[in-house]
Amino acid sequence: MEGFDAKCGEKLEGVNVQVVLRCRPLSEEDEISRTPTVVTCDELKGEVLAIQSIGNKQTERAFVFDKVFGPTSQQVDLFTQSVSPLVSDVLEGFHCTIFAYGQTATGKTYTMEGGGKMAKNGELHSDAGVIQRSAQKCFEELEAKRAQYIMKVSFLEIYNEEITDLLSSKKWEFLDDKSTRRITLMEDGKGGVFVRGMEEDIVYSADEIYKILENAATRRHRTANLLNKHSSRSHSIFSITIHIKDISREGQEIIKTGKLNLVDLAGSVNVLRSGAGEGRAREAGEINKSLLTLGRVINALVDESSHVPYRDSKLTRLLRNSLGGKTKACIIATISPSIHCLEETLCTLDYAHRARNIKSKPEINQKTMESTMMKDLNYEIDHLKKELNATNEKNSIHFPRDCFLQEDEKKAIAEKMERMELKLKFKDKQLIVLQELYDSQQYLTADLIEELDHNQIKLEGSEKMLLDQEEKYQKAKCVIRENEHLIMKLQHSERELVEHAHSLRSELEFNDADISRLLCKIEHKCNIEERNQIILQRFQSHLTQQLHILLKIVSTSVMEQENQLQEIEDEMHSFVCGKAMATREYKGWVEKLKDLYCSGITTLDGLAGQLDQNSQLTFGKFYSQVLTHSTYVDDCLRGITFEADNLLKELQTDFSNQIFKLNVFGKLQHEGHQRTAEATRSISNTFINFLHMLDVHASRLSKILEETQIVEDQQLSKLEREFEECAAIEDKQLLEKVVEMLTSSNALKRKQVQKAINALRQNAHERTSNLQKEVSNTQNFTSLIKEQWRLYIEETERHYLENIAAVESRRFSLEEGLNDCIEKTEMGSLLWENSWDFTVSLGKETIALMESIVRNGIEANQKIRADISSGATTALENLDAGIKALQSSIDCSLESDDDACEKINSIIIPSLREQLDLKSRHCDKILEIKECVDKCVKHEYMGF
Missing domain, CATH: 1.20.1170 (Hemolysin E; Chain: A;)
Incomplete structure (x- = not known):
């Protein structure tokens, strides 16, 4: 099974995650009720202004992103300016991931999967999403280069922390227990993960991908709530893997591999506003929990923390290499301009703005010889044969015993790592407390020094004023003495004049x-x-x-x-x-x-x-x-x-x-x-x-x-x-x-x-x-x-x-x-x-x-x-x-x-x-x- 972390060759310098913001227009209900808008988008400056009321005052908060698309933007604009360069990088041998993140009913699924059907002449509908346009661009460029290639696709769903393969060949209509179509997440021993039991379909045209998307869309968990009539209640990861045959300078045949992950995250939900019942409340809680874990991972990467909690949810484990790893990433944050969604909008803007500071180090996948690739395929075929023979023996172990023992050891190591992570979390908490205490002491010291300087300046000013007042006092005292002396002389002269006058x-x-x-x-x-x-x-x-x-x-x-x-x-x-x-x-x-x-x-x-x-x-x-x-x-x-x-x-x-x-x-x-x-x-x-x-x-x-x-x-x-x-x-x-x-x-x-x-x-x-x-x-x-x-x-x-x-x-x-x-x-x-x-x-x-x-x-x-x-x-x-x-x-x-x-x-x-x-x-x-x-x-x- 192919893991999410492949071998890498040529390295590039660290680059920031690209963050794109898209604002949906007001819904029909909002327009009828004339709901005020609190979000303004400036596409030229790449800036979003959100008006927030605090008490009786209104304040504006500004957020800057790599690209901003307003309510009037089209699907083709978003794809051409933000996604198309990443698709070209995939064909050069990079791993790229595109996220759609935001509150429910803000247009994530519409952005990724779009709407409308493909025309008979092969042209895309104007509402076609990122997945369809990316697939079509891949085929068009590969055909234009007349390259020899193999393209495989996979489609996973994460619902209530359970992974489901939406491309499974089993007959869904005869399955009453949905657990039979759930698969497990395994460690590959190289720091990455792979999905055991995941199917990959080889596709030869864009039409096949459109059909796969239509079939898989019917299997995804969707439900209606007060905010969205077709709300997706699960995370989906659609992956396109391309193996392209090329000729090296030495004349040898080599294979370069690129991979594109298209992630449609479930929208965060306000349980009270969405009107979710008991079952739906648990569903919303799991979604919010996984998104909260994703937010903590983003914060840890931005703060360059020594521990990043990837293992706290299956979503972050799958996306580990896409966040701060060796993959080029693009986050499409979707928001609503309505005043009713202001709190969720600000939360989305904060997360997206912080995600801009995540740095990844993309690497071009190592180009392998065709013979080496054939050996890897033969090894995988032998491994699958052993598993098939073990299954036929019906000894309750569906893969060889040595693999089973290796899995037990891996589980023991994983449990030990979890315990160590718990200890590490405890130490991190202690360190955070000590760091906060240290920072507070630093702030207090800085405030005291600033206050001391201010008081020193006041004291110097007061001393100068005191010296001026003393000088004025001495001058006034001299003037008073002179006046008193003059008055005494005048009085004495007056008395003498009166005496002589008589x-x-x-x-x-x-x-x-x-x-x-x-x-x-x-x-x-x-x-x-x-x-x-x-x-x-x-x-x-x-x-x-x-x-x-x-x-x-x-x-x-x-x-x-x-x-x-x-x-x-x-x-x-x-x-x-x-x-x-x-x-x-x-x-x-x-x-x-x-x-x-x-x-x-x-x-x-x-x-x-x-x-x-x-x-x-x-x-x-x-x-x-x-x-x-x-x-x-x-x-x-x-x-x-x-x-x-x-x-x-x-x-x-x-x-x-x-x-x-x-x-x-x-x-x-x-x-x-x-x-x-x-x-x-x-x-x-x-x-x-x-x-x-x-x-x-x-x-x-x-x-x-x-x-x-x-x-x-x-x-x-x-x-x-x-x-x-x-x-x-x-x-x-x-x-x-x-x-x-x-x-x-x-x-x-x-x-x-x-x-x-x-x-x-x-x-x-x-x-x-x-x-x-x-x-x-x-x-x-x-x-x-x-x-x-x-x-x-x-x-x-x-x-x-x-x-x-x-x-x-x-x-x-x-x-x-x-x-x-x-x-x-x-x-x-x-x-x-x-x-x-x-x-x-x-x-x-x-x-x-x-x-x-x-x-x-x-x-x-x-x-x-x-x-x-x-x-x-x-x-x-x-x-x-x-x-x-x-x-x-x-x-x-x-x-x-x-x-x-x-x-x-x-x-x-x-x-x-x-x-x-x-x-x-x-x-x-x-x-x-x-x-x-x-x-x-x-x-x-x-x-x-």
Whole structure:
């Protein structure tokens, strides 16, 4: 009897099982009930989309196959694109197998056997299936080549785990016991199986095959259910074996053998939906069991498991060589687009998609000499004669005794293998549990490491935020202290002013006009100062705009430019501080003038009080006191004039200092620009050196990676030894009573560890190659950056020259503005001298008024006293108003300075941020390289 595993010769490389998906159209009942479809087929892309509802959401699952045929596809399309190449391979001497797999009522039998009858002119019906078209193609090609051949066919059925020969020559109509037509599955001793008692019919035309199919179709187990009126309840395997005679190059006659297995699997059944009864439920259970075993075989082959459960069902034993063996295989998965079959459809798609990963190693069957084949046939004839003689002896053994003993030995070996397989399954389960525990620990470790990295990043961000907040807090604290100090000074000044104001009431009558004029002059002086402030603010605003433009131009520089910007900020801060100090000096001089006037007014007030009290006693001496008072006023005015001259001189000196500072500032700006240009050039050189060093480090990195790979290989060898020691310790602790199982488990573990280590080494070599490519790309990118940096340096130098010209022009305009301020100051000095002359004449007029007052005497004394009191009150109010106006002007000046500082900060801070962004981008590039190294080094250990 011919086995399913033949001798092989020429080998091909491992190829994946071809998986073809076919979707049937909706049935008439589904179309009448307008059943929605959940499957979409894209034949061009070879993709199937299935819509799955999970809760209230709909998700699409995509599956890719070698070929996809939609509901409108024809039988001829499927055969031409997917099956025809395999038939040609059979004629070249390969073994090929074609499966039809899927849920019941999805068109498996229709795809394999088709429908309709053959026309009288020999043409196939359009509904003809894969079997008919394959047979016709074989005969057509053989006849076209005029080859000498022998074609044999067999047809097996597996129903409830029993094998039946559908081509048996016995008279079916006289057989009441169907067990007489069941045959057995035997081991051939070479790792394959053969069917004892199977008949093979020799065919000479396609018509004979069609007749065989029609007769066998009536013998197959079919039944009707709620899903399919003609549902096949058994698996069928139709085999075509072709022996072709050929002439070798040496002129010898040889025989090449090809075999085509066409498998129509029974459809999986949902017992509740199909409406199966008790007997049919058992039948459906057996079908689902065999299909489940087939699925486990596919999973084991995909996972490259050491044990594949072929022996768990007769179907998988027969198809052993077709799945992952030496046979070319094609799986035709059939599905229904109806929403009612969604669960079974997804299951079929999952199995078919996993089956694409099965690899087989097809081999062309060895071409044998005709004489050798004749010897094999003669041996088989002698063997059949011995069996016939043994049957005629009627000794209850239907084949020779030595064959019977061999069969007993084979059965004993098979039972022993089954026991060993049970033990192996137990060990596999234990290994799976340990592997799952190991994987869970790996996942947990990876999650913890990822969480640790995330927390570390958060901690660094929090520390940066904390440092920023502390800096802001210190700055705010300094500002608060300055404000508190200023408020205390203002309150102290206010208290002193109130105390001095009360002492001025008695003497304000004589000096009311003088004070008014003096206040007017002071107010005029304040206006001049305010105009000066406005000019300085405009200068400051214009200077801020120029700085803003300058900062925009040089904003692309790195750390040295950032330091230069910091120096500019310090210079502006010192300028504003100097301005604030000058303002405070002005305020101090105003307070001195106020103190002087207050002291004079206090003296006058005391004299007025004495005059009111002693007017009757000292009236005769009043004239001398008036002269003394006039002399005192004259001295006070001279002192005030002297102080005012000193004040104007100091103001001129301050303006000169401001001019000097501005000149110095211009020189500093010029030097700063030069330093910026030099810093930019140094940065350019540094960056070019950095790029050069990056190239050097990249080459070093390649060397380090090669050394790291060697170290990793050593560590992996060490890990392999440690794992073997650990496995030995665990096996000794856990399996002390099962020594035989321990031996097999150790071998399996060593094999898996060696396989994992080899895979890790291969991955390490691949990652090393990829990293070397990345280093080469980095070097190319570095060259490009060098060219871009050279262009940037040329552009920066051009901007530098433009900035120098702009600063020089601005310096000349500032000098002109300061000269205007000096001229206005000189005009103020002339105005002050005129005020002094006016004050002298006013003193003389006051003496004349005093003489008239003396003549009036006591009669007007009380009236004068009342006028003095009211004048003192008015003067006090005017003084308070003047003080408040003076304070408000000083505050406005300080606020304008603060606004200028804020504007400067608003210009400088974005520039600093841009510098930090540029720095961060460089850091990101370095971090990318570091991450690549970490990915190559760390992930190997993490992945293990």
